[in-house]
Amino acid sequence: MRKWLLIIVPIFTMILLASNLSAQSIELLQKGKPTSIRGLSVVNDNTAWVSGSRGTIAITNDGGKTWDWKQVKGFEKSDFRDIEAFSAKEAIIMSSGAPALILKTTDGGENWQVKYKNTDTAYFFDAMDFVGKKHGLVLGDPIKGKFVLMETNDGGETWNPFKNPPDALPGEAAFAASGTCLKISKDLITIVTGGSVARLIEGSFQKPSWLYDYLPIIQGKNSQGAFSESSFIFVGGDYANDKSTEGTAAYFDPNLVSIKTGYELSHKSPGYQSCVEEIPSGNYLSTGTSGSNISNDGGRTWSKIDDVSYNVCRKAKKGKLVLLAGDGGKIGIFKP
Numbered sequence: 001m002r003k004w005l006l007i008i009v010p011i012f013t014m015i016l017l018a019s020n021l022s023a024q025s026i027e028l029l030q031k032g033k034p035t036s037i038r039g040l041s042v043v044n045d046n047t048a049w050v051s052g053s054r055g056t057i058a059i060t061n062d063g064g065k066t067w068d069w070k071q072v073k074g075f076e077k078s079d080f081r082d083i084e085a086f087s088a089k090e091a092i093i094m095s096s097g098a099p100a101l102i103l104k105t106t107d108g109g110e111n112w113q114v115k116y117k118n119t120d121t122a123y124f125f126d127a128m129d130f131v132g133k134k135h136g137l138v139l140g141d142p143i144k145g146k147f148v149l150m151e152t153n154d155g156g157e158t159w160n161p162f163k164n165p166p167d168a169l170p171g172e173a174a175f176a177a178s179g180t181c182l183k184i185s186k187d188l189i190t191i192v193t194g195g196s197v198a199r200l201i202e203g204s205f206q207k208p209s210w211l212y213d214y215l216p217i218i219q220g221k222n223s224q225g226a227f228s229e230s231s232f233i234f235v236g237g238d239y240a241n242d243k244s245t246e247g248t249a250a251y252f253d254p255n256l257v258s259i260k261t262g263y264e265l266s267h268k269s270p271g272y273q274s275c276v277e278e279i280p281s282g283n284y285l286s287t288g289t290s291g292s293n294i295s296n297d298g299g300r301t302w303s304k305i306d307d308v309s310y311n312v313c314r315k316a317k318k319g320k321l322v323l324l325a326g327d328g329g330k331i332g333i334f335k336p
Contacts, residue, residue, distance in 0.1 A: 024294055026306040026324060026332045029064050033329020039083035039093065039179055040312045045319035047088045049109075050331065051080035057109050061088055064323055064333050072103065072112050082128040082179030084136065084156075092156040094128045094138055096176045102128075102138060104156045116150065116159040123148060126174040127182035139182040139191060142168035147191065147201075166203060166210040171196030171222075177239070178275035178312035180228040192234060194225010200234070200263075216265045218247030226250075228275045228286075233299035234263075235286045237272035242290045245269040249276075249286070251299030268301040275312045280320050285334060287313045287324055308332065 039051030048064065051057045055076040058067040072078065078095040085091040089108045092115075095101040100123040102116035122143050130136035134155050140148030149162035173195045174181045183190045191201040198219040202211040215234055217226045223240035237248035249266035256262045271290025276299075279285045284295040292306040292313070310326035313334070322334035 023336070024305050025335045026292055026308065026310075027335055028308065028330065028332050029323075030067055030331040031328055033058075033069060035329050036079075036311070036327045037325035037329065037331070038081045038177060038311045040314045040323060040325045041083045041085035041091065042314045042316040042321055042323055043085050043087060043318070044316050045321040047085070048316075048321070048323055049083050049085040049091050050325050051083040051093045052325075052329075053079045055080065056329075057083070057091075057093065058329075058331075059085075059088065059091075059109055063321055064331065067331070068109075069329075070109050072109075075101070075103070075112075081125070081176040084128055084130050086133050090133075092128070092130075092136070094125050094179075096125050098123070100125050100140065102150075102156065102159060115156055124176070126176040127179045129179075129182050129184045131184050131186055135184075137162065137182060137184055137189065139174055141173045147174070164203075164208045164210075166191065166201045166212075168193075169197055169199075172199070173222075175225065175227045175236075175274070177227050180230070180275050180277075180312070181226070183229060190229055192226035192229045192236070194219060194227065194236060195222055196220065198225040198236065200226070200229070213261060213263065215263055216247060216250050218244075227273065227288075230276045230278045230284065233276055233278075233284050233295070235270075235273035235276040235288070237288070239272050239274070239289070242272035242288065245271055248272060249295075249299060249302060264300075266295075266299055266302060268303070270302045270304060275310075275314075277313050277315050277322070279315050279322050279334065280336065285313050285322060287311070287326075289326075292324065306332075 035052040035056035037052035042048040080093040081096040100118040103112040138150040149165040189203040198215040198217040227236040232252035270293040273286040273288035276286040287310040289309040293302040310324040324332040
């Protein structure tokens with residue numbers, strides 16, 4: 001009897017995992033809008049915002065069923081690569097390119113106020129993140145060997161240069177692909193980079209120093225590197241060769257720290273991915289122009305669940321709603 005159990009239990013487990021994966025899918029909610037969406041902020045199971053090119057923003061208050069689309073007046077040519085929303089009324093958007101802009105609304109996107117503007121063409125914003133409603137950072141590509149970091153402590157009303165931004169190597173940059181190359185918590189700042197190198201940069205709001213770790217993600221070209229991080233699961237690749245699975249995903253394994261850095265390439269990697277997000281049940285969803293994938297084992301292996309191209313995937317800050325967004329005004333919902 002014990003011998004049969006040793007055979008049957010692993011087989012049953014494999015069948016159960018396969019069944020769970022097959023049940024997971026992505027349903028297309030919206031498409032056909034003349035905008036490329038890279039900014040996505042899901043407030044709760046009802047409210048979410050997106051932002052993109054051509055000065056476009058949209059908001060849903062019914063879990064993604066319907067969307068109210070708008071162009072920000074006076075900024076119809078801006079590319080709003082990231083958005084941070086706090087409610088159905090309040091949100092902050094960040095533009096990449098010149099001029100570098102940060103705008104805020106408190107009336108559901110009807111009106112926007114410019115909170116930061118820089119016409120210096122050296123400035124290129126990549127991502128934004130907040131811890132709570134008051135404290136936030138915006139990350140920009142390096143200038144004179146230092147990454148640009150702008151900080152707010154008053155909910156985005158004012159922005160000032162971070163006191164000690166991290167160093168950048170020649171040819172290193174960040175990707176304004178999904179707004180998730182920067183993550184912050186109460187005291188931890190994490191940045192993932194690409195270009196000449198792929199690195200994880202870790203810092204603290206309290207300590208005036210940074211830690212730099214090389215990642216095994218493919219690197220060396222402007223189109224290659226780490227694009228996104230979630231709980232030390234990393235995705236990226238080469239957006240110019242999005243079907244390639246070489247060096248596109250990695251994870252941190254504490255058991256490997258004693259013999260090497262602890263960062264290990266995923267064994268079954270997806271194609272190029274621009275975003276990764278921890279979703280309910282401790283699993284991870286990643287997405288990119290090559291399709292969307294699920295990992296149920298902490299980033300060690302990945303399984304494709306959808307072939308449609310998206311740029312970003314995000315889970316509700318309070319709730320379980322998981323949405324995706326991409327080119328052509330495309331918006332999808334993850335079905336667990």
